[in-house]
Amino acid sequence: xxxxxxxxxxxxxxxxxxxxxxxxxxxxxxxxxxxxxxxxxxxxxxxxxxxxxxxxxxxxxxxxxxxxxxxxxxxxxxxxxxxxxxxxxxxxxxxxxxxxxxxxxxxxxxxxxxxxxxxxxxxxxxxxxxxxxxxxxxxxxxxxxxxxxxxxxxxxxxxxxxxxxxxxxxxxxxxxxxxxxxxxxxxxxxxxxxxxxxxxxxxxxxxxxxxxxxxxxxxxxxxxxxxxxxxxxxxxxxxxxxxxxxxxxxxxxxxxxxxxxxxxxxxxxxxxxxxxxxxxxxxxxxxxxxxxxxxxxxxxxxxxxxxxxxxxxxxxxxxxxx
Amino acid sequence: xxxxxxxxxxxxxxxxxxxxxxxxxxxxxxxxxxxxxxxxxxxxxxxxxxxxxxxxxxxxxxxxxxxxxxxxxxxxxxxxxxxxxxxxxxxxxxxxxxxxxxxxxxxxxxxxxxxxxxxxxxxxxxxxxxxxxxxxxxxxxxxxxxxxxxxxxxxxxxxxxxxxxxxxxxxxxxxxxxxxxxxxxxxxxxxxxxxxxxxxxxxxxxxxxxxxxxxxxxxxxxxxxxxxxxxxxxxxxxxxxxxxxxxxxxxxxxxxxxxxxxxxxxxxxxxxxxxxxxxxxxxxxxxxxxxxxxxxxxxxxxxxxxxxxxxxxxxxxxxxxxxxxxxxxxxxxxxxxxxxxxxxxxxxxxxxxxxxxxxxxxxxxxxxxxxxxxxxxxxxxxxxxxxxxxxxxxxxxxxxxxxxxxxxxxxxxxxxxxxxxxxxxxxxxxxxxxxxxxxxxxxxxxxxxxxxxxxxxxxxxxxxxxxxxxxxxxxxxxxxxxxxxxxxxxxxxxxxxxxxxxxxxxxxxxxxxxxxxxxxxxxxxxxxxxxxxxxxxxxxxxx
Numbered sequence: 039x040x041x042x043x044x045x046x047x048x049x050x051x052x053x054x055x056x057x058x059x060x061x062x063x064x065x066x067x068x069x070x071x072x073x074x075x076x077x078x079x080x081x082x083x084x085x086x087x088x089x090x091x092x093x094x095x096x097x098x099x100x101x102x103x104x105x106x107x108x109x110x111x112x113x114x115x116x117x118x119x120x121x122x123x124x125x126x127x128x129x130x131x132x133x134x135x136x137x138x139x140x141x142x143x144x145x146x147x148x149x150x151x152x153x154x155x156x157x158x159x160x161x162x163x164x165x166x167x168x169x170x171x172x173x174x175x176x177x178x179x180x181x182x183x184x185x186x187x188x189x190x191x192x193x194x195x196x197x198x199x200x201x202x203x204x205x206x207x208x209x210x211x212x213x214x215x216x217x218x219x220x221x222x223x224x225x226x227x228x229x230x231x232x233x234x235x236x237x238x239x240x241x242x243x244x245x246x247x248x249x250x251x252x253x254x255x256x257x258x259x260x261x262x263x264x265x266x267x268x269x270x271x272x273x274x275x276x277x278x279x280x281x282x283x284x285x286x287x288x289x290x291x292x293x294x295x296x297x298x299x300x301x302x303x304x305x306x307x308x309x310x311x312x313x314x315x316x317x318x319x320x321x322x323x324x325x326x327x328x329x330x331x332x333x334x335x336x337x338x339x340x341x342x343x344x345x346x347x348x349x350x351x352x353x354x355x356x357x358x359x360x
Numbered sequence: 361x362x363x364x365x366x367x368x369x370x371x372x373x374x375x376x377x378x379x380x381x382x383x384x385x386x387x388x389x390x391x392x393x394x395x396x397x398x399x400x401x402x403x404x405x406x407x408x409x410x411x412x413x414x415x416x417x418x419x420x421x422x423x424x425x426x427x428x429x430x431x432x433x434x435x436x437x438x439x440x441x442x443x444x445x446x447x448x449x450x451x452x453x454x455x456x457x458x459x460x461x462x463x464x465x466x467x468x469x470x471x472x473x474x475x476x477x478x479x480x481x482x483x484x485x486x487x488x489x490x491x492x493x494x495x496x497x498x499x500x501x502x503x504x505x506x507x508x509x510x511x512x513x514x515x516x517x518x519x520x521x522x523x524x525x526x527x528x529x530x531x532x533x534x535x536x537x538x539x540x541x542x543x544x545x546x547x548x549x550x551x552x553x554x555x556x557x558x559x560x561x562x563x564x565x566x567x568x569x570x571x572x573x574x575x576x577x578x579x580x581x582x583x584x585x586x587x588x589x590x591x592x593x594x595x596x597x598x599x600x601x602x603x604x605x606x607x608x609x610x611x612x613x614x615x616x617x618x619x620x621x622x623x624x625x626x627x628x629x630x631x632x633x634x635x636x637x638x639x640x641x642x643x644x645x646x647x648x649x650x651x652x653x654x655x656x657x658x659x660x661x662x663x664x665x666x667x668x669x670x671x672x673x674x675x676x677x678x679x680x681x682x683x684x685x686x687x688x689x690x691x692x693x694x695x696x697x698x699x700x701x702x703x704x705x706x707x708x709x710x711x712x713x714x715x716x717x718x719x720x721x722x723x724x725x726x727x728x729x730x731x732x733x734x735x736x737x738x739x740x741x742x743x744x745x746x747x748x749x750x751x752x753x754x755x756x757x758x759x760x761x762x763x764x765x766x767x768x769x770x771x772x773x774x775x776x777x778x779x780x781x782x783x784x785x786x787x788x789x790x791x792x793x794x795x796x797x798x799x800x801x802x803x804x805x806x807x808x809x810x811x812x813x814x815x816x817x818x819x820x821x822x823x824x825x826x827x828x829x830x831x832x833x834x835x836x837x838x839x840x841x842x843x844x845x846x847x848x849x850x851x852x853x854x855x856x857x858x859x860x861x862x863x864x865x866x867x868x869x870x871x872x873x874x875x876x877x878x879x880x881x882x883x884x885x886x887x888x889x890x891x892x893x894x895x896x897x898x899x900x901x902x903x
Contacts, residue, residue, distance in 0.1 A: 098718040100903040122724040132715045141367070148364040149723035193719070 047123075047201045047232035048072035048095065053104035055090050063102065064090040066256035072201070072232040077223055079247035080236035081342055087256040088236040089129060092205045095234070096126035108201055122150065125194030129206040131186040135179035139170070139189055142178065143196060150197040157196070164192040169218070184210050191222075201232045208239050220246060244338040252345050260345050270341050277307040277314055280330035281321070288326050292317075303329075364725075365733050368707075372741025377706050381699040382749045388691060389753040393760055418480055420473045423566055423626065426463040431550035431562040431629035433467025443473050443483055454479075468626065547578075547647050547661040549668070550629060555767075559668050561630045565623055565649060565657075574624060575652040579617035582636045582665070583608070583644045612648035612660045620647070632668040692746075693852045694813055696777050699742060700784030701805040707738050709792035709801050731789075731899035735892060738785050743778055750774060772859055776852040779884040783848035784808075786891025793898035812849040841873040848887045855880060 049071045056063040065087040072078045082088045093099040095106045097113045097120065106113040111120035133142060140161055147157030165171050168188040173181070181189060187210055194202060208216050216239075223246050226233050237243050243250060250267065252260040262270070281288055284303050292298050295317065296310030310317070318331050372378060426437040439462070444455040461469040475483050552558035565573040620633055632645070645668060648660045711717045721730055754770070788805055795801045811819070820843040829835055841857075844850040858870045858880060870876065 093718075096722050098721045098903075100901075117726045118724045118729065121722060124722075126722045128718070131719070133719050134711065134716050145364055145367045146720075146723055148367065149720075149725050190719075 047074050047109055048203070048234055049105075049107045050091065050095060051105050051107070053091065053094060053106060054102045055087075055094055055099065056102040063256050065094070065253075067104065068253065068256070068258050069104075070251045070258060070261055072234050074200070074232050075227055075230040076248045077227050077233045077235055077246055079243035079250040080234055080253065081240060081243055081250055081338075082236075082253035083346065086253045088253055089205055091253070092126070092203045092234070092236060093128075096124055096203050097121055098126075122197070123200045125197070125199045125202045127187070127190045127194050127202075127204045127207050129209060130183075131190035133178045133186065133189070136177055138175050138177055139165075139181070140174040143193060146193050147196055152197065160196055161192070164195055167195075168192045169215075184212070184215065187211065188215070191219075200230075201234075202226065203234045205236050206238065207235070208237050208242060216242070240338045240342060250338070252342060254346050267338070267341075275308070276334045277310060277317065278330065278332045278334055279305045279307065279317075279321070279328065281305065282327040282329050284326070287324065288321065291320065291324065364720075364723075365737050368733060368737030369741045369744070372703070372707055372738055373744060375703065375706055375741075377699065377703045378742060378745045381695065381703075382745050385692065385695060385746075385749040386752045386756075389749075390756055393753070393756045418475050418477050420475065420483075422458070422471050422473070424461070424463065424469045424471075425564065425627050426467045426469070427550075427562075427627065429551050430553040431560060431627070432553065433463075433465065433627075435463050435465045435467060437463045437467075437469075439463070439469055439471070441471065441473070443475065456483075466625075547649060547658065549663065552631070559632070559663075561632060561647065561668075562627065563623065563630065563649065564627045566626055572623075572625060574622070576623040576657065577650050577652075578620045578623065578630070578647060579612065579614055579650055580620045580633055580645055580647050581612060581617040583646060583662075608644070608646065608662050609660065611656055612646060613656070614650055614654050617646075617648060623649075635665065635669045692750075692773070692777055693780070693849065696746070696780050697784045697809050697813055697849045699746075700781050701788055701809050702802070703742055704738055704785045704788035704792070705798075705802045705805055707741075708734050708789055709795075709805075710798055712792045713796060713798045713801055727900045727903075728896060731896050735785060735789060735895065739778075739782055742781055742785070746777060746781070747774070769859065772855050773852060775884070776855040779851050779887050780848050782888035783851075783891055786888065786895055787848075789895040790891055790898060793895065793902065809849075812847050816843065816847050816850065838873055841875065845874075845879075845883055851884065851887060854883070 051069050053065055053068045054063050055065040068087070068091055070078070080088050080091070090099065094101045095108075095113065097106075097117050100114060106120075108120040109123040111123070113120045137145075140158065143161040143164075144154055144157045147154075147160070152160070161174060162171075165174055168191050170185060170188050170192065173185065178186065178189065187207065191207070207219055211219065220242065223233060223235065227246075227248075235243065235247065244267070248264055250260075250262045251258060252262070279292070280303055282303065284300075284305065289298060289300065289305065292305055292307055295307060295312050297308045299306040299308075307317075314331075314333050318328060321328055420443065422441055424439050424441075426434040426439075428434055438460055440460040441458040442455055443458070456473050456475055458471050458473040461471045463469045547561065547563050549559040550562045552560045561578075563578055565576055618633070621628070621630055643665050644662045645665055646660045646662045648656050649658050651657050708717075717730075717734075721727070725733070750770070787808065791801055791804055795804065820840065824836065824839055829839060841854075844854050844857075854875055858875045858877070
């Protein structure tokens with residue numbers, strides 16, 4: 039990558055995790071970074087290695103090799119220091135069932151050196167933010183899965199760390215919850231936090247991520263920036279034009295702009311570099327009667343599956359879990 | 361800062377496992393101690409009265425002491441004695457009334473009854489002394505429903521004396537050799553006021569004409585047992601049966617005894633003299649009271665050393681103190697591994713296996729720090745719980761027996777319990793790191809408890825049988841003791857064996873089998889440190 043280490047708030051370097059000595063690694067030499075004020079989407083199929091990467095990243099699982107550093111602190115060698123700067127929301131939050139939510143928040147705060155009074159005040163504020171007001175004194179066994187996710191988010195936000203790892207945080211949330219998370223991400227980015235966000239909901243990743251890390255079968259197969267995504271978008275977009283009086287003149291003009299495929303009166307134009315509005319204006323000027331003019335964009339999902347398809351041929355088959 | 365370890369300790373203390381265990385321990389203690397104490401202890405309202413007397417010119421002088429079961433003076437007891445004929449049918453024979461007197465702060469009261477000179481011979485021959493005692497709490501003392509009546513006059517030949525064992529609630533009259541200028545006394549035991557398991561020596565004596573016994577001294581000598589052991593078969597299993605014996609001399613002399621104490625008052629309580637080393641369980645100690653001219657004024661009194669030195673010897677099961685020791689070493693000894701196993705499972709193993717612990721591990725804490733924190737909070741929480749329950753048990757013992765537990769037994773047992781606790785917590789935490797199923801984890805834990813607590817002896821017997829180690833061989837007991845070193849749940853037994861020279865398999869010499877303070881300390885440390893080190897290794901290096 040060639041960057042200065044201090045730039046990266048979250049750095050995953052040649053990370054490998056092998057649960058089974060005789061099986062394929064769940065994560066295989068994965069490397070990527072997340073900078074301050076950056077949201078990095080983490081995308082992959084089930085079992086691709088996203089959750090394992092995040093679990094190793096937040097220190098709850100040990101790596102087989104490689105390293106993860108948080109603000110320059112190794113998550114294995116300097117676990118306490120590294121965790122001081124990291125908030126983690128797991129895919130399936132699991133807390134002490136008989137603990138009261140407020141007590142557990144105070145308990146977690148103790149590890150961060152936050153006083154009880156301060157922790158109680160922060161808990162009140164955070165529970166309001168994550169819509170858990172009134173549930174502070176309830177035992178966590180009475181919480182639904184969605185409420186546990188909100189509680190987990192509140193716990194991650196409690197010490198206001200500089201970095202976050204969110205593992206499928208959008209799962210199990212209602213539309214209002216998803217909107218809240220989206221706003222939260224933007225706010226964290228605005229406040230200069232580094233966020234690694236794994237999700238199956240690729241439209242959300244596409245909308246808010248500065249970069250997207252694609253992982254498949256434990257390997258990082260692509261790291262795309264927003265510019266890369268924009269190019270992918272334009273390169274993969276298709277212009278659908280239905281011309282009532284289609285003839286060779288029209289086709290000749292369109293072939294000068296890009297690749298053309300014809301289905302009756304419908305022309306599919308791809309790999310064009312001209313503004314679509316200029317195309318429609320020119321066709322009308324030339325006397326063609328346009329019945330439909332539609333730009334069909336390629337989304338992240340399609341791109342992801344293209345990547346997976348491509349990598350499928352390159353990577354050896356695996357039977358191991360992630 | 362709300363320190364997380366305090367939260368963890370509080371969680372341990374308030375966990376159902378620990379609370380139920382404490383309630384069970386205290387409940388069982390209460391039930392057993394209260395029911396047992398009824399039959400072996402006395403209350404303050406039951407006292408011991410000691411009476412001595414002499415006659416001078418037709419005046420009978422009586423000296424009365426009122427003491428409680430600890431030999432402590434009881435004041436305010438009203439006593440009234442008469443001289444009456446033992447021939448009840450002879451109604452014409454007069455009864456000589458004595459005055460009513462009250463014991464002073466020394467528990468002492470004196471009264472006289474004057475008899476006409478013409479009746480002295482008749483009184484000496486046929487009269488008795490009914491004594492009616494009114495205790496401060498309103499009780500009128502009587503034995504067998506009747507006022508206690510003793511007649512030393514008619515039963516004792518001149519020149520002899522008797523010793524009547526003091527027991528709570530019984531009037532004791534110690535007679536003298538002569539009606540004129542007589543003296544009386546006794547040597548007996550009372551319960552130590554500060555330690556219900558300890559017996560003290562109470563000596564009562566009056567000099568000539570009721571004078572203070574300042575010219576009398578107490579001497580003692582130890583008599584070692586002669587032990588004879590035979591071997592045999594019990595239910596197909598070899599057994600060693602030992603008996604001990606020695607002959608009690610009918611009299612002692614100053615030359616073959618050791619000076620112990622001078623008498624300075626009518627009634628004195630002494631702690632027993634220092635125990636000699638290398639005495640068998642059946643050894644005895646004899647006491648003799650000597651006048652200034654070296655004459656033994658009472659027949660010697662013998663006590664087994666297990667009675668006077670309960671810490672050094674196995675206490676008889678008939679004593680309340682031994683019950684408490686047995687209780688601590690058996691009930692607690694059995695309970696603690698179970699508490700440690702179930703408690704560690706609930707407070708660590710279950711969280712670890714279910715993944716709950718990950719939410720804590722994600723906090724700013726090192727793996728070593730979290731592992732140590734969980735180990736010590738579980739340990740500390742349970743130590744506090746057990747200490748509280750032991751404190752309550754001690755308070756129960758105090759309430760029922762008016763005496764606290766023996767400090768050495770209490771401290772040594774507590775230390776052994778904590779080793780046992782630490783060992784089983786460590787073992788369970790090691791298992792928690794390698795077993796992935798909650799059911800399997802608690803199943804294996806309970807299995808270990810059953811093996812260590814109940815099946816260990818059988819396993820050792822089987823191993824020794826397979827190894828063809830003769831049950832009657834000298835090595836047999838050595839292997840048995842070695843097996844106790846290898847079982848954390850029997851560490852308490854090792855400590856008790858060291859303190860009492862007696863194990864569950866018979867009399868042993870602790871040092872001969874390696875049961876010494878250094879070996880116990882090293883074993884205790886290893887039982888805590890080795891499982892803990894294994895747990896730390898797995899917690900830090902394997903995940």
